Amino acid sequence: MLPLLTTPQIREADAYTIAHEPIASIDLMERASKAFVGWFINHFPDKNKSITVFCGTGNNGGDGLAIARLLHDHQYKKIEITIARFSDRATDDFKVNLKRVKHIGLPLTELAPGEPLKAIESDLLIVALLGTGLNKPLEGEFKRLVSHINTQHKTVVAVDVPAGLFSDGEMPTDAVVLKADLVITFQQPKINFLLPESAPYIKCWNAVNIGLDENFIRSLNSPYQAVEEKDIRQMLRPRHRFSNKGTYGHTLIVAGQPETMGAALLCASACVYAGSGLTTACVPQSGLIALNSYMPEIMAIVRVGGEPPSINYAAFNSAAIGPGLGKDMLARDLLMDLFINFKSPVVIDADALNLLSIHRGLWNTIPENSILTPHMKEFDRLFGDHENWWQRIQTGIQKAREHSVYILLKNDYTLMMTPAGKVYFNTTSNPAMAVGGMGDVLTGIIAGFLAQKYTPEEACLLGAYLHGKAGDELALPYRRSVVLPSQVAQHIPATTAKLMA
Numbered sequence: 001m002l003p004l005l006t007t008p009q010i011r012e013a014d015a016y017t018i019a020h021e022p023i024a025s026i027d028l029m030e031r032a033s034k035a036f037v038g039w040f041i042n043h044f045p046d047k048n049k050s051i052t053v054f055c056g057t058g059n060n061g062g063d064g065l066a067i068a069r070l071l072h073d074h075q076y077k078k079i080e081i082t083i084a085r086f087s088d089r090a091t092d093d094f095k096v097n098l099k100r101v102k103h104i105g106l107p108l109t110e111l112a113p114g115e116p117l118k119a120i121e122s123d124l125l126i127v128a129l130l131g132t133g134l135n136k137p138l139e140g141e142f143k144r145l146v147s148h149i150n151t152q153h154k155t156v157v158a159v160d161v162p163a164g165l166f167s168d169g170e171m172p173t174d175a176v177v178l179k180a181d182l183v184i185t186f187q188q189p190k191i192n193f194l195l196p197e198s199a200p201y202i203k204c205w206n207a208v209n210i211g212l213d214e215n216f217i218r219s220l221n222s223p224y225q226a227v228e229e230k231d232i233r234q235m236l237r238p239r240h241r242f243s244n245k246g247t248y249g250h251t252l253i254v255a256g257q258p259e260t261m262g263a264a265l266l267c268a269s270a271c272v273y274a275g276s277g278l279t280t281a282c283v284p285q286s287g288l289i290a291l292n293s294y295m296p297e298i299m300a301i302v303r304v305g306g307e308p309p310s311i312n313y314a315a316f317n318s319a320a321i322g323p324g325l326g327k328d329m330l331a332r333d334l335l336m337d338l339f340i341n342f343k344s345p346v347v348i349d350a351d352a353l354n355l356l357s358i359h360r361g362l363w364n365t366i367p368e369n370s371i372l373t374p375h376m377k378e379f380d381r382l383f384g385d386h387e388n389w390w391q392r393i394q395t396g397i398q399k400a401r402e403h404s405v406y407i408l409l410k411n412d413y414t415l416m417m418t419p420a421g422k423v424y425f426n427t428t429s430n431p432a433m434a435v436g437g438m439g440d441v442l443t444g445i446i447a448g449f450l451a452q453k454y455t456p457e458e459a460c461l462l463g464a465y466l467h468g469k470a471g472d473e474l475a476l477p478y479r480r481s482v483v484l485p486s487q488v489a490q491h492i493p494a495t496t497a498k499l500m501a
Contacts, residue, residue: 001231003217004191004224004425007132007167013187016216026093028210029059033066035208036159036184040067041074043182044124044157050078052122054149056129056142056163057083057090063159064128065097068106080107080122084129086141113141117148125149127178128159132190137175138164150179158183161190162201168192170390177201186210187217191224194413194425195389223397226425229499232465235458236500239275248277249317249451252301252342253444254334260324261287263350265294266437267323267444270489272297274448274463275496276318282309282334308334313342318450322352323440332359339365345456346370349443350378357381366405369419369456373408373443397421406456408446410439414464418457426461428468430483432475437485442467445492470495 005013018025053068055061061083068081081101090098101108111117127149129142138146146163149156156179161167164177167190171177183205185193192198193205239248251271256264261283268281272295282301283291291300301309308330313319319342325331335355338346339362346367348356353374356362374382379392383399386392389411396407396417409415414426446463454462470491474483 001225001424002188002228003220003222004188004194004226005217005220005222006191006224007135007169009217009220009222010132010167010187012220013212013217017211017213020213020216021211026096029062029093029097030066032186032208032210033063033070035186035210036063036067037070037074039184039206039208040071040157047074047076048078049076049124050122051076051080051124051126052120053079053081053126054129054145055081055083055094057085057087057094058131058133059091059093060128060131060159060161062091062094062097063131064126065094065101067126067128067159069097069101069104072104072106078122080109083108083110084142084145085110086113111141111145117145120149120152120154122154124155124157125152126157126159127163127180129163129178131160132167134161134164134166135169137172138177143176146178147176150176156180156182158202160184160186165190165198165201166192168390170388171197173387182206184208187212189226192390194226196411197388197390223421224423224425227427227461227465229465232462233499235454235462236496237452237454238500245277248275249453250278250280250315251276251447251451252280252282252311252313252316252319253323253447254282254319254321254338255323255325255440256281256283256287257324257326258284258286260326261290262437263324263440265291266440266485266489267320267349267447268298269295269486270441270444270492271320271448271451272444273489273492274445274466275493276448276451279448280316282311303330303334306330308337311337311341313338316342317453318344318347318447320347320349320443320447322349323443325351325355327351327354327358331355332362336362336365339367342367345450347373347443347447347450349373349439353378353382363403366403368404369406371406371408371446371450371456371460373410373439373446375410375439379407379409393417393423397423406460408442408460408464410442414468416457416460416464424461426464426468428465428472430468430472430475432480432483433468433471433488435482435485438467438471438488441485441489444489466492466495466499469499473498
């Protein structure tokens with residue numbers, strides 16, 4: 001896992017690397033700037049483009065000055081620097097780099113407070129005004145300058161973090177933030193890059209390694225972690241010879257109404273494709289023909305009338321409930337029956353979540369280590385309204401601990417909160433997957449891994465990653481604007497095989 005650091009932890013990692021590598025802070029700044037430039041020149045190779053580098057007078061501005069000098073060394077011919085001299089304060093490393101750019105004669109201007117802001121002529125802007133230390137919204141001159149840059153309709157590349165964006169914590173909704181086409185950030189993404197509040201300000205980001213001490217970073221034990229491909233490769237287990245369908249478990253899917261059988265079919269089929277040895281769907285009688293036609297590999301328990309069917313729960317290794325289930329009294333009774341009689345974790349999705357938000361007494365019956373898979377609206381129905389995603393994370397941490405459950409909060413970077421207080425960010429998926437039914441497929445995949453005796457934490461991590469990775473493989477090579485949930489389910493075996501190869 002890639003640890004994601006809070007702002008104080010980023011400062012600790014910088015200080016530890018400086019003290020123990022050892023390396024002077026100015027040399028660490030140079031190393032970071034070289035990493036930035038190495039990525040930049042591969043993606044903006046036209047050395048005749050005009051570039052303006054905007055610098056504050058702190059260490060982020062020092063990075064900007066070093067970047068301008070290094071680009072000049074790489075024969076970029078039209079570089080100019082604008083320094084936002086909005087106070088008398090400047091860091092020592094900024095002063096050193098200012099002397100260096102003056103020595104090589106790069107064009108340099110300084111903006112004084114209140115000075116009129118002119119139209120920017122350069123093709124491309126590199127902005128290094130303020131870094132990760134920001135803990136309050138922009139105001140005064142920086143707010144005025146960032147607002148001006150945002151009106152210029154230029155290609156904007158931010159250094160480490162867009163000016164005005166908090167690296168972590170709650171962002172005020174009315175804050176002025178630099179709108180960056182690209183952020184080249186140091187060492188690892190900032191936590192807020194992975195939350196929807198960053199969307200208006202970051203079109204794309206890339207993290208470049210600047211050589212901070214990795215062992216120390218891991219020793220900080222950040223609760224926030226990003227899932228990497230290597231983690232999934234290590235987690236997946238191969239199927240061995242002389243195994244059989246019983247080896248890979250039996251899953252029960254309780255889902256569907258006559259009008260919403262599609263959700264049940266997607267969920268149950270995804271469970272099969274994820275590798276459950278046997279899959280049984282508990283569906284209304286009117287859905288039986290559809291089930292048999294869609295995938296004959298799925299067995300059925302038929303619901304007739306207003307009473308839950310008699311189910312031998314001991315025959316099942318995992319269970320999922322909710323997709324297309326409805327919120328009537330029968331649905332409530334099915335949910336209660338499963339919670340009381342099934343002795344293993346349950347994947348709880350869709351209408352089952354909505355039932356939990358209505359019938360609060362059901363919370364006391366949820367099997368320990370069960371997995372809740374809400375989207376944002378379902379999450380807020382369960383736990384109350386939230387003003388932003390940072391609040392949702394903190395609530396998710398609290399509720400996962402309180403109820404001994406895993407909460408998989410679906411998003412572009414799907415979040416998983418654990419009973420131990422960890423928060424994992426999934427790093428796969430793409431906008432082509434924004435189609436109804438994707439969540440039903442994810443639920444089936446997770447249930448399929450639970451059946452194969454993966455732990456609930458492993459099943460969540462594998463399910464979210466493979467679900468998104470299959471969508472990526474389907475969308476990106478063909479530039480598809482839409483990927484269908486059924487396609488994702490069918491592609492899971494191929495995606496899994498590639499990762500295990």
